[in-house]
Amino acid sequence: MIKIELVTGDSLIELPKIQDESIDLIITDPPYNLSKDYGKTKDNLEFEEYLEFSKEWLTECKRILKKSGTIYVFMGFRYISYIYDILSRHLNMNFVNWISWHYTQGIGKTKGFSPRHDDILMFSKLPNYKFNLDNIRVPQKYYRSINNMRGANPGDVWEFSHVHYCNDNRQKHPTQKPEGLIERMVLASSNEGDVVLDPFSGSGTTLRVCQQLSRNCIGIEINPEYINMASCRLQKPFTGFDSVDPRMERIPFDLNDEIIRNEYITNHIKWFLKNHEGSMDKFMKQVNEVYYKKTLKKNSLFDD
Ligand SMILES: C[S@@+](CC[C@H](N)C(=O)[O-])C[C@H]1O[C@@H](n2cnc3c(N)ncnc32)[C@H](O)[C@@H]1O
Structure with a gap:
């Protein structure tokens, strides 16, 4: 204690x-x-x-x-x-x-x-x-x-x-x-x-x-x-620290392999966002921007 x-x-x-x-x-x-x-x-x-x-x-x-x-x-x-x-x-x-x-x-x-x-x-x-x-x-x-x-x-x-x-x-x-x-x-x-x-x-x-x-x-x-x-x-109840180093919310740009990427995302949350629940949304938005939006665009080009 x-x-x-x-x-x-x-x-x-x-x-x-x-x-x-x-x-x-x-x-x-x-x-x-x-x-x-x-x-x-x-x-x-x-x-x-x-x-x-x-x-x-x-x-x-x-x-x-x-x-x-x-x-x-x-x-x-x-x-x-x-x-x-x-x-x-x-x-x-x-x-x-x-x-x-x-x-x-x-x-x-x-x-x-x-x-x-x-x-x-x-x-x-x-x-x-x-x-x-x-x-x-x-x-x-x-x-x-x-x-x-x-x-x-x-x-x-x-x-x-x-x-x-x-x-x-x-x-x-x-x-x-x-x-x-x-x-x-x-x-x-x-x-x-x-x-x-x-x-x-x-x-x-x-x-x-x-x-x-x-x-x-x-x-x-x-x-x-x-x-x-x-x-x-x-x-007061704890809901996460009130400030974060902005680097904690970024994702590496070249996680091209999906298995490695998924493993990294899980680790990232555990390593960097513990006590920073408020940063989860921003981080997931980054993941989406850097990877999934790009993938969707590529697929739709293929569809055309
Ligand atoms: C710069 S502030 C600290 C702010 C703190 N880091 C925070 O995040 O809130 C300095 C504090 O020292 C206190 N202080 C000034 N002289 C002091 C002394 N001789 N002994 C103890 N505290 C003192 C002031 O009242 C003030 O709250």
Whole structure:
């Protein structure tokens, strides 16, 4: 039985209460210090003050992470290089990836280019960290007998749209993250029964994903209203994660052999669309477009 725990409080006070080397994975999306209104906290600290705050909670994260553990930190462009410096030089952690989360919509700038990505730093405590590649593969573009049809490595540019205002899962939180994105981190860097921590849990995205993927999870959040929001979210019936990498909905273009194609379609659903029931229709539409419509056309030409 897994445990999903919500802690109301300041991470600077709550993190020191956690035992050394007791956490398998930390996923966190701290305030970016860009003057967002989170109700309870000031998101406009002085530059040095923000770096001190970051250093303090990141130092605690390193202490509580297991030797095989990983940390993912979301960050905006203004501070990311400084956060990288804290993780790499100050804490001497092991750099793994600098991931770009590419989103298709966002604010429009009139001078300069409109921002369309946030970045995520992935560091491990030591070089020998957990990484389950087979659990996070994405479908191949082409069927080739030499290709691993279980899929390709997703790479370090991840496309997920923001959770739209009309999505049933949309919460009243200014910076809610897409579940599909967190799902990839949880699947890659933890196993069932592991302990995941989110020190700035907001609307509870990491907790919701862990609940569905059978991981234990602790979320710390300073604003009690967001704690209530997360608690309600955790009680809702699950109908699939609210976002998906669009590559999951595509079918290879050259599955010409019908036996291989049918076997692939069954595997595709099992491998890539588990927890993404909402993508089934789109995937089957793709199958139909790429294969059956074409076949029908060909047959009707023959009939003529
Ligand atoms: C960027 S948001 C996290 C959003 C979250 N990933 C989600 O999907 O909803 C950062 C959160 O950190 C909380 N926060 C700010 N300072 C905090 C602190 N010192 N301790 C704990 N939580 C804090 C804010 O209230 C806010 O909800």
